[in-house]
Amino acid sequence: MTEKQNHSSPTMADIAPPVKSVFLTLLPLVLSVFIGFLIIGMQLPVLPIHLHVTLGMSPLVVGVVIGAQFVAALLSRSWAGNFADINGPKRAMVIGLLIVTVSGIIFLISLMFISLAVVSVWILLAGRIVLALGESLIVTGAMGWGIGLVGTRNAGKVMSWNGIAMYGAYALGAPLGVAASTQGGFFGIALSATLIPFIALAIIAKVTGVAPVAAERTPFYKVLNAVWKPGMGLALCSVGFGVIEAFIALLFTARQWGDASLAFTTFGLAFIGARIFFGHLPDKLGGARVALVCVIIEALGQVLIWQADTANVALLGAALTGFGYSLAFPGFGVEAVRRAPPQTRSLAMGAYVAFLDLSLGITSPLAGVLAGEWGIGSVYLASAVAVALSVFMAVILLRGR
Numbered sequence: 001m002t003e004k005q006n007h008s009s010p011t012m013a014d015i016a017p018p019v020k021s022v023f024l025t026l027l028p029l030v031l032s033v034f035i036g037f038l039i040i041g042m043q044l045p046v047l048p049i050h051l052h053v054t055l056g057m058s059p060l061v062v063g064v065v066i067g068a069q070f071v072a073a074l075l076s077r078s079w080a081g082n083f084a085d086i087n088g089p090k091r092a093m094v095i096g097l098l099i100v101t102v103s104g105i106i107f108l109i110s111l112m113f114i115s116l117a118v119v120s121v122w123i124l125l126a127g128r129i130v131l132a133l134g135e136s137l138i139v140t141g142a143m144g145w146g147i148g149l150v151g152t153r154n155a156g157k158v159m160s161w162n163g164i165a166m167y168g169a170y171a172l173g174a175p176l177g178v179a180a181s182t183q184g185g186f187f188g189i190a191l192s193a194t195l196i197p198f199i200a201l202a203i204i205a206k207v208t209g210v211a212p213v214a215a216e217r218t219p220f221y222k223v224l225n226a227v228w229k230p231g232m233g234l235a236l237c238s239v240g241f242g243v244i245e246a247f248i249a250l251l252f253t254a255r256q257w258g259d260a261s262l263a264f265t266t267f268g269l270a271f272i273g274a275r276i277f278f279g280h281l282p283d284k285l286g287g288a289r290v291a292l293v294c295v296i297i298e299a300l301g302q303v304l305i306w307q308a309d310t311a312n313v314a315l316l317g318a319a320l321t322g323f324g325y326s327l328a329f330p331g332f333g334v335e336a337v338r339r340a341p342p343q344t345r346s347l348a349m350g351a352y353v354a355f356l357d358l359s360l361g362i363t364s365p366l367a368g369v370l371a372g373e374w375g376i377g378s379v380y381l382a383s384a385v386a387v388a389l390s391v392f393m394a395v396i397l398l399r400g401r
Contacts, residue, residue, distance in 0.1 A: 082347050136350065267318045
């Protein structure tokens with residue numbers, strides 16, 4: 001199917017019955033995504049300490065165990081997307097939440113082998129991989145389900161609200177994880193991962209499902225051919241998010257600016273605020289047009305951080321980065337949805353998000369090399385260049401339309 005046919009041919013989602021409220025229709029799915037990703041957020045501040053202090057593992061092992069989830073998520077996007085398209089996104093999401101519960105059980109089993117640290121680490125590694133499989137099904141199922149309920153005309157809203165759920169879960173999950181660990185150590189985290197998914201399952205139990213959109217598995221390369229341009233735009237602009245997440249604390253330390261937690265807060269507030277107040281713009285104005293403006297804003301934010309001589313300037317840069325990246329994601333995503341064949345809705349979303357996984361997987365080690373050779377500030381100059389390159393992808397998409 002050509003791009004021209006994709007734009008002119010109505011899909012099931014395009015002719016879906018109008019809904020009274022897009023927000024209320026999506027709310028149960030968004031809450032379930034929030035709960036699913038809350039489990040991941042709870043582990044972020046606790047798992048490294050458990051591996052390093054309790055099990056006595058080196059930083060390299062800590063990095064491998066934590067990074068395994070992102071690698072597994074990248075490799076499972078195609079499978080999860082096809083599963084949702086063939087079996088229905090509701091079933092995909094339900095099974096994804098159950099798989100997250102299984103990961104919690106695996107984490108509990110790992111605690112039985114604390115005295116055999118190496119064995120415990122291998123079990124934890126298996127749990128992280130299982131968690132990634134569940135996460136892939138949850139996110140692809142939620143996006144495919146949401147688009148099926150409210151139509152591709154509201155695809156940007158589907159991605160915006162699911163993004164708020166994911167990043168909000170990371171923000172709230174960290175202090176909850178610390179609280180759970182304070183009360184019960186890593187056992188509290190493992191038990192939470194085992195039980196919390198049932199809350200999400202109860203929320204979506206009575207939500208109307210949508211019919212599967214495919215009868216057989218679609219080769220990944222066919223969808224990749226349709227989404228690679230917006231996907232590359234996403235990958236390039238995601239570098240800005242990646243270096244904020246991985247290196248802003250090191251920048252604050254190197255320049256003696258004090259606690260870097262405010263940088264994460266300003267990034268997060270700008271990200272969520274942009275989604276709440278402007279999340280409708282990709283659907284209304286066009287994804288490529290919104291992405292074009294927002295990646296320029298994000299690149300400016302990275303330049304400010306690179307040139308910052310005070311913490312306040314760096315915080316402003318973090319806020320601009322969060323604002324720009326927040327709307328660039330659904331901006332490029334709307335273009336991905338509209339270019340993919342209608343029978344591959346969830347697979348297209350999985351393929352699109354895979355570019356984010358790939359970007360974050362590559363950014364950290366490369367940025368680490370740059371920081372070692374030319375100083376921590378060079379990371380943000382390189383990131384600004386990468387984000388600026390996504391401008392060209394947005395222009396290409398605009399010209400293509």
